Amino acid sequence: MKKKLRINPILKKELMVGSRSMKMSFAILGIDAFLTLIVILVMASANMMTGFSGYDYSSLVWLFPILGCTECGLLSLIVPIITSGSISGERERQTLDIMLTTPVSPFSIALGKLGSAMVVVMMYMISSIPILAIAFVLGGLNWGALLGLIGILLYLGIYVGSVGVFCSSFVKKSIVATILTIAIGVGILVITGVVFYAWIGISNYYSMKNGGSFSPGAAPLVMMFNPYSPLFDFILRTMSGTSLYEIIETAGNQSVVLGWIYKGWIPISVVLNLLIALGFLNLAARNICVTRNRKK
Amino acid sequence: MLEIQNLTKRYGKFLALNDLNLHIDKGEIFGFVGPNGAGKTTTMRIVCGLLKASSGTVLIDGVNALLRPDDIKRKVGYVPDFFGVYDNLKVMEYMEFYGSMYGMEREEVCEISEGLLELVNLSDKREAFVDTLSRGMKQRLCVARALIHNPDLLVLDEPNSGLDPRARFEMKEVLKNLGTMGKTIIISSHILPELSEMCTSIGIMEHGQLIISGKVEEIMQKSAGTQPIRIKATVSGQGEEDGREYIATVLKEQPSVSKVSYTEDEILVSFTGSEQEAAKLLKTLVERDIAVSNFYREKEDLESLFLEITGGNQE
Numbered sequence: 001m002k003k004k005l006r007i008n009p010i011l012k013k014e015l016m017v018g019s020r021s022m023k024m025s026f027a028i029l030g031i032d033a034f035l036t037l038i039v040i041l042v043m044a045s046a047n048m049m050t051g052f053s054g055y056d057y058s059s060l061v062w063l064f065p066i067l068g069c070t071e072c073g074l075l076s077l078i079v080p081i082i083t084s085g086s087i088s089g090e091r092e093r094q095t096l097d098i099m100l101t102t103p104v105s106p107f108s109i110a111l112g113k114l115g116s117a118m119v120v121v122m123m124y125m126i127s128s129i130p131i132l133a134i135a136f137v138l139g140g141l142n143w144g145a146l147l148g149l150i151g152i153l154l155y156l157g158i159y160v161g162s163v164g165v166f167c168s169s170f171v172k173k174s175i176v177a178t179i180l181t182i183a184i185g186v187g188i189l190v191i192t193g194v195v196f197y198a199w200i201g202i203s204n205y206y207s208m209k210n211g212g213s214f215s216p217g218a219a220p221l222v223m224m225f226n227p228y229s230p231l232f233d234f235i236l237r238t239m240s241g242t243s244l245y246e247i248i249e250t251a252g253n254q255s256v257v258l259g260w261i262y263k264g265w266i267p268i269s270v271v272l273n274l275l276i277a278l279g280f281l282n283l284a285a286r287n288i289c290v291t292r293n294r295k296k
Numbered sequence: 297m298l299e300i301q302n303l304t305k306r307y308g309k310f311l312a313l314n315d316l317n318l319h320i321d322k323g324e325i326f327g328f329v330g331p332n333g334a335g336k337t338t339t340m341r342i343v344c345g346l347l348k349a350s351s352g353t354v355l356i357d358g359v360n361a362l363l364r365p366d367d368i369k370r371k372v373g374y375v376p377d378f379f380g381v382y383d384n385l386k387v388m389e390y391m392e393f394y395g396s397m398y399g400m401e402r403e404e405v406c407e408i409s410e411g412l413l414e415l416v417n418l419s420d421k422r423e424a425f426v427d428t429l430s431r432g433m434k435q436r437l438c439v440a441r442a443l444i445h446n447p448d449l450l451v452l453d454e455p456n457s458g459l460d461p462r463a464r465f466e467m468k469e470v471l472k473n474l475g476t477m478g479k480t481i482i483i484s485s486h487i488l489p490e491l492s493e494m495c496t497s498i499g500i501m502e503h504g505q506l507i508i509s510g511k512v513e514e515i516m517q518k519s520a521g522t523q524p525i526r527i528k529a530t531v532s533g534q535g536e537e538d539g540r541e542y543i544a545t546v547l548k549e550q551p552s553v554s555k556v557s558y559t560e561d562e563i564l565v566s567f568t569g570s571e572q573e574a575a576k577l578l579k580t581l582v583e584r585d586i587a588v589s590n591f592y593r594e595k596e597d598l599e600s601l602f603l604e605i606t607g608g609n610q611e
Binding site for chain 1: 341344345346366369370372373374376378379380381382383384385389393394396397398399441
């Protein structure tokens with residue numbers, strides 16, 4: 001007999017409850033208003049720079065990195081807020097206990113919570129497409145770049161959401177989980193960024209001093225663990241035609257194998273970080289089970 | 297139906313359950329009684345797979361709940377002592393949500409839910425939002441939710457706590473109905489007279505151990521003639537502490553007194569003597585210059601038995 005495809009019951013419930021709340025509508029309105037304000041400011045500043053010599057529409061291409069990074073920043077703030085109360089909220093209501101007496105596994109609970117956050121992210125992405133499209137239509141970028149940006153932002157949503165669900169699974173207060181999620185994101189961003197640029201800097205210094213004999217080795221691979229690096233690479237490729245691969249090659253990469261890896265930066269980093277996100281979800285599921293050992 | 301053998305649970309150094317043994321037959325309504333921290337909730341949570349035991353065995357229909365917790369999830373329905381509400385969810389949607397967690401189809405859940413809502417007298421509330429229901433209604437809905445997958449064993453942790461008398465009565469009727477349907481029910485409650493009316497057997501717990509358990513009638517027979525005496529008394533010229541000590545000394549000298557304990561304003565005396573011996577005890581107290589303002593022998597009921605066993609430390 002053909003098995004019927006089932007939607008995760010927690011996801012279904014979250015969507016039903018969320019759709020009845022005005023919170024999501026107001027949040028999307030606020031985000032879109034903020035993005036629109038940025039577009040207006042960029043267009044106004046472009047107008048001021050060109051003065052009376054006519055409007056240079058090609059300058060609007062800069063809307064792409066600005067809007068891309070703004071959306072990424074907003075997403076990194078919104079997703080932790082959505083996911084931080086996902087498990088801790090259930091625990092506060094004591095509905096988590098009831099859930100755990102059903103056959104639904106802790107991993108499914110964590111996955112359902114992430115799924116509902118991703119639906120919100122998708123709605124937020126879809127609603128902002130017309131604003132993003134200004135950069136593409138007026139700035140002269142192709143639609144592939146727009147879809148690529150949306151894809152990378154969705155992947156980032158999954159990553160940040162998984163960290164948020166994980167934090168919510170072992171922290172009692174939602175606000176602490178939000179702060180912790182943001183702190184983990186910023187921590188990874190800063191640590192990997194510092195390691196990457198320190199090695200590139202050292203490499204360039206020695207190359208100049210000794211005539212290009214120093215290679216950064218595998219150190220730049222650390223940057224692949226930075227969930228924001230695919231977005232950075234994507235913006236670099238779209239805007240300037242260069243990439244993280246070329247930055248590393250210029251610094252003096254001498255390994256052929258590493259060269260291949262650096263060339264495929266975006267897919268490799270995305271897959272790597274999605275696996276890490278899966279690890280966070282697994283840890284969240286384990287934490288949900290650990291509650292069974294706590295005294296009520 | 298349920299067999300608990302040598303169940304022990306430790307939280308660090310604290311021993312919450314100490315070698316607990318319990319047997320509940322199919323179709324029984326078993327009442328769990330005990331003071332705060334006795335281990336009732338811990339036992340119930342272990343039975344439901346929400347807590348890991350330190351050692352021991354829990355068999356539900358022959359399945360080891362500690363080794364195969366996933367296998368017993370379809371056999372057990374759990375009602376916690378606190379009702380969690382989801383905002384913006386209607387009664388029927390609430391039932392559908394939990395039905396879907398057991399892998400049930402929407403049509404099947406709707407059909408079963410209709411019957412269950414009727415059973416708990418909430419048929420007219422099927423389209424109402426859950427957070428608009430009264431506490432009593434929410435608690436009955438929680439019972440209906442716990443029955444959605446037709447479990448053999450229903451575990452209710454103080455379902456009547458915080459309910460007004462009418463809501464308690466309605467809940468009692470629901471549980472009685474479930475009893476007639478052949479469901480095995482474990483229920484813990486503060487309200488002992490209700491338990492004695494509703495339950496077919498009871499177990500009294502203290503300090504993680506089951507002190508006494510069995511059919512209600514058997515236990516009442518065992519306790520016949522051990523009704524405690526409640527005394528309010530003072531000793532003139534002595535402080536409260538010294539007075540209590542003096543009264544306790546006098547009481548313990550009497551052969552029919554087995555235990556003396558205190559509630560907030562009363563002395564609770566475990567007394568095994570006859571009515572004449574009780575009268576003699578009162579006479580002795582008065583003769584020893586103790587001013588007795590109240591002297592009352594408890595009736596033979598579950599509450600007095602509980603007070604007798606736990607020394608007045610009622611939950």
